Amino acid sequence: MKAYQVRExxxxxxxxxxxxxxxxxxxxRFQHAIGQLENFKSLSNTRKDIARIKTILRExxxxxxxxxxxxx
Numbered sequence: 372m373k374a375y376q377v378r379e380x381x382x383x384x385x386x387x388x389x390x391x392x393x394x395x396x397x398x399x400r401f402q403h404a405i406g407q408l409e410n411f412k413s414l415s416n417t418r419k420d421i422a423r424i425k426t427i428l429r430e431x432x433x434x435x436x437x438x439x440x441x442x443x
Contacts, residue, residue, distance in 0.1 A: 372420050377427045385431075389424045392417055 377385065396417045402408040 372423065374423060374427070377423055380427075382428065382431055385424055385428050389421065389428070392421045392424065396421065 372388075377388075380388065396414070399408060399414045399417060403411070403414060408414070
């Protein structure tokens with residue numbers, strides 16, 4: 372998920388996406404532990420998505436970068 376895609380989402384959608392990402396990372400960790408994970412990059416990508424979503428949520432709380440999404 373790209374940052375501009377995340378910025379277009381509403382706060383409620385972001386919270387739901389964050390919850391889904393936490394569930395996904397839990398499943399990926401479990402698969403990794405039992406040796407069934409084929410794509411190891413998906414684990415790091417999910418962690419990056421979580422960080423990206425948290426950052427955008429914090430920006431929306433502080434009302435930072437509101438002009439960036441309006442310019443595009």
